[in-house]
Amino acid sequence: MVNESPDARPHRRLRPTRRGKIVLVVGVLLLVSAAVLIPLSLLGSDEQRQERGQSHKTLLIPEGRRASEVYASVDRGLGLASGSTRKAASTVDLKLPAQAEGNPEGYLFPATYPLDAGTEPAGLLRYMADTAHKRFGAGHVTAGSQRNNVSVYDTVTIASIVQAEADTASDMGKVARVVYNRLLKDMPLQMDSTINYALKRSTLDTTTTDTRLDSPYNSYRVKGLPPTPIGNPGEEALRAAVSPTPGPWLYFVTVGPGDTRFTDDYAEQQKNVEEFNRSRGTGGSD
Numbered sequence: 001m002v003n004e005s006p007d008a009r010p011h012r013r014l015r016p017t018r019r020g021k022i023v024l025v026v027g028v029l030l031l032v033s034a035a036v037l038i039p040l041s042l043l044g045s046d047e048q049r050q051e052r053g054q055s056h057k058t059l060l061i062p063e064g065r066r067a068s069e070v071y072a073s074v075d076r077g078l079g080l081a082s083g084s085t086r087k088a089a090s091t092v093d094l095k096l097p098a099q100a101e102g103n104p105e106g107y108l109f110p111a112t113y114p115l116d117a118g119t120e121p122a123g124l125l126r127y128m129a130d131t132a133h134k135r136f137g138a139g140h141v142t143a144g145s146q147r148n149n150v151s152v153y154d155t156v157t158i159a160s161i162v163q164a165e166a167d168t169a170s171d172m173g174k175v176a177r178v179v180y181n182r183l184l185k186d187m188p189l190q191m192d193s194t195i196n197y198a199l200k201r202s203t204l205d206t207t208t209t210d211t212r213l214d215s216p217y218n219s220y221r222v223k224g225l226p227p228t229p230i231g232n233p234g235e236e237a238l239r240a241a242v243s244p245t246p247g248p249w250l251y252f253v254t255v256g257p258g259d260t261r262f263t264d265d266y267a268e269q270q271k272n273v274e275e276f277n278r279s280r281g282t283g284g285s286d
């Protein structure tokens with residue numbers, strides 16, 4: 001939710017995020033919006049897999065998962081000790097843009113990946129990063145980034161915010177537009193999702209105290225985009241970041257499921273926030 005004028009700070013910042021609503025599933029293929037199936041054929045034929053004692057085991061990485069969550073999922077999927085994949089990520093050479101400075105956040109592409117007895121964390125992370133490199137390097141992404149006057153890495157960062165903030169896929173284009181509108185007006189983004197990332201949490205409530213956090217990911221205090229993506233966005237969020245919906249909006253709040261209201265009028269936004277607070281039975285809080 002974006003609820004604050006450039007000169008005012010609310011008592012409570014409330015914003016449901018999509019992160020934490022999806023459960024990682026290992027060994028089962030689920031229908032997830034924009035999820036990409038990495039073909040099992042890459043592991044060889046059924047007979048070859050049977051000869052090697054392999055099964056059709058898979059690992060699903062849903063859209064919006066943070067790198068830390070991806071590492072934990074890989075550990076579970078491969079039956080490794082906690083921290084194994086994080087350790088591998090610190091040494092493996094991944095295909096990342098220079099702007100990432102070696103941080104794979106945003107470039108562990110959400111998809112369903114095949115696992116076999118020989119799968120190792122380093123190889124799986126390379127697979128994810130290579131998939132992201134191909135998807136984010138597509139012509140429409142580079143062209144859209146140029147059109148929006150941002151780098152491809154910035155586009156991925158915006159997509160990660162959209163992924164975390166949008167209540168529904170249909171809202172993504174508008175959320176992306178709010179981000180661009182605020183950047184153009186030199187307004188702080190004031191996105192609760194970036195504070196959640198800094199605090200390594202997912203919550204509906206962000207207090208005034210939270211907004212004073214000393215962090216480059218605190219988009220209340222620091223203007224511009226956060227230094228890295230705040231998760232690993234999927235195709236729909238990326239499309240929204242590349243081609244945001246036209247509109248003047250500067251604020252939004254999800255009043256109820258499927259009811260996200262966008263406006264460029266701060267007074268109207270405050271009324272929407274009040275309605276949201278009433279629906280949850282909450283008031284202002286520090």
